[in-house]
Structure formats: structure tokens, C-alpha cells
Amino acid sequence: MPLNKGKRFVERDRTWHPVAYTPGYKTAVARSPSQALVSLQAPTVSELSGPDFQHLRMGPHDNDLLLNYREGNGQDGLPVGERIIMFGRVTDQFGKPVPHTLVEMWQANAGGRYRHKKDQYLAPLDPNFGGVGRCLTDEEGWYRFRTVKPGPYPWPNGINTWRPAHIHVSVMGPSISTRLVTQMYFEGDPLIPICPIVRTLNDPEAVQTMVGRLDMAHSRPMDCLAYRFDIVTRGELQTYFENV
Structure with missing residues (x-):
């Protein structure tokens, strides 16, 4: 389902997504369907309406992960790690901006650990970093976050398997049923292809649609580098999204 209403329908290329049964991704095997998928009927009005985020009240630092966690937890320091800006533009399949849509992100800290009770990686938690942020796109579809570059981390898919540094990104369409989730990797990371x-x-x-590109023009001298990650909701240049 495209994010913007009133646009002509462009059929999704089903070959764009991986097959459901992928033994190389071990934890996905048990979740892969054993029977053919069922096509649902046209969505109802309730599935296509709301929420409207234009009047959503944002905190002053909701999109600034250097500040948004420490203030709510009585901390006065800054997160450890390489400071970066993550920004981009959300557009539809015809290149038109998607304004006032909710963009959420979550990530591991600079050591590769999430602030989650089930994350037992030996890297320490950062007392000044929560790892989550949100913002609304502007009239031209632009979004922006300030954060630290996440670290890679091991996971039990193999004897020595590591996830590339990445940031999870969620984009909300005109209804809950049109939420899209993807990841941004970092240009030049040797862990991506393996x-x-x-x-x-x-x-x-x-894969390339999920790679954030270094953008020196938007980097801040003596402060932080910038990575641009544009999101296209559907069409020939669509960003790859996870099935959620």
C-alpha cells in the first residue's frame, strides 16, 4: 500500500523480497510459512484511516539522541561514540514528498548493545544513550536525527556471525496497516555483503537502497559527519522494507 492517498496503484514487485524459507538466516526458518499465502480482500475504511500525525506533540529533543535520554534520567553527560547526523527525504513512488509522516528509529549504542533486557552482549550500556528517536517529515518530506554511529554486534546465527552497524527505521503511512520498516546500513561497511x-x-x-551515503555537504565541521538515507515507498526506486 503506498503511503499517499489518491495515487494510482502500482503493483508491487514480489520478486523484490527474499523467499520466505531462507536457511542461511536460521532464526527465520521456524517463522517461514509452510503453506501458500492468502490474498486479503480490499482494505476497509477503518484500515485506511488515521492516525493523523500533523498535530502530534514532539519533545524538543525527540530527534536528538545525544540529548533525549540523559535529560529524562537525570544524567548530565553525552553519549560515547562517533557523533553523526542521519537525514533524508521520504517520497512516494512518483517522487512526490510525503509530508507530516512519522519517522521513528532505534539502534544499538556505539559498543553494539541495545538498551533492551534481552540483549546480553558484553558491551556496556551507555548511561546517556537510550537509542530511540522520532520526528515528523516537513512539507517537503525531509527528516533529520542526531545520534552516534552504532557498533556492530555478534549474534548466534553462526560461530562468528556479526551484524553490520545499522539503524532501524519505521515510516508510518496514512494508517496503521501501511507502516513500513527498514534498516540503514553505512556506506563501505565490509560486514554488509557477508x-x-x-x-x-x-x-x-x-541492498543498496538500504545504504546510507556519506554527505560531507551536510556534515558539521569539528562536530559530526552526515549520512543521507532517502526513503522511497514504492515503485522502480523503492527502498527495500522488511515484511512486518
Whole structure:
């Protein structure tokens, strides 16, 4: 389902997504369907309406992960790690901006650990970093976050399997049923082509849609680098999204 209403329908290319059964991604095997998928009927009005985020009240630092966690927890320091800006533009399949849509992100800290009770990686938690942020796109579809570059981390898919540094991104459409989730990897990371999750994609171009590009023009001298990550909701240049 495209994010913007009133647009002509463009059929989704089903070959863009990996097959459901991917033994190389071990934890996905038990979740892969054993029977053919069922096509649902046209969505109802309740599935296509709301929420409207234009009047959502944002905190002053909701999109600034250097500040948004420490203030709510009585901390006065800054997170450890390489400071970066993550920004981009959300557009529809026809290149038109998607304004006032909710963009959420979550990530590991600079050591590669999430602030989650089930994350037992030996890297320490950062007392000044929560790892989550949100913002609304502006009239031209632009969004922006300030954060630290996440670290890679091991996961039990193999003896020595590591996930590339990445930031999870959620984009909300005109209804709950049109929420899209993807990941941004970092340009030049050697772990990208050997990650079992990335390798479930057969099309190298699909992988490239999830790579944030270094943008020196938007970097801040003596402060932080910037990575641009544009999100296209559907069409020939669509960003690859996870099935959620």
C-alpha cells in the first residue's frame, strides 16, 4: 500500500523480497510459512484511516539522541561514540514528498548493545544513550536525527556471525496497516555483503537502497559527519522494507 492517498496503484514487485524459507538466516526458518499465502480482500475504511500525525506533540529533543535520554534520567553527560547526523527525504513512488509522516528509529549504542533486557552482549550500556528517536517529515518530506554511529554486534546465527552497524527505521503511512520498516546500513561497511540477513536479498540493488551515503555537504565541521538515507515507498526506486 503506498503511503499517499489518491495515487494510482502500482503493483508491487514480489520478486523484490527474499523467499520466505531462507536457511542461511536460521532464526527465520521456524517463522517461514509452510503453506501458500492468502490474498486479503480490499482494505476497509477503518484500515485506511488515521492516525493523523500533523498535530502530534514532539519533545524538543525527540530527534536528538545525544540529548533525549540523559535529560529524562537525570544524567548530565553525552553519549560515547562517533557523533553523526542521519537525514533524508521520504517520497512516494512518483517522487512526490510525503509530508507530516512519522519517522521513528532505534539502534544499538556505539559498543553494539541495545538498551533492551534481552540483549546480553558484553558491551556496556551507555548511561546517556537510550537509542530511540522520532520526528515528523516537513512539507517537503525531509527528516533529520542526531545520534552516534552504532557498533556492530555478534549474534548466534553462526560461530562468528556479526551484524553490520545499522539503524532501524519505521515510516508510518496514512494508517496503521501501511507502516513500513527498514534498516540503514553505512556506506563501505565490509560486514554488509557477508551478513546472513542481507544475503537473503537476491537483488544487489535492493541492498543498496538500504545504504546510507556519506554527505560531507551536510556534515558539521569539528562536530559530526552526515549520512543521507532517502526513503522511497514504492515503485522502480523503492527502498527495500522488511515484511512486518
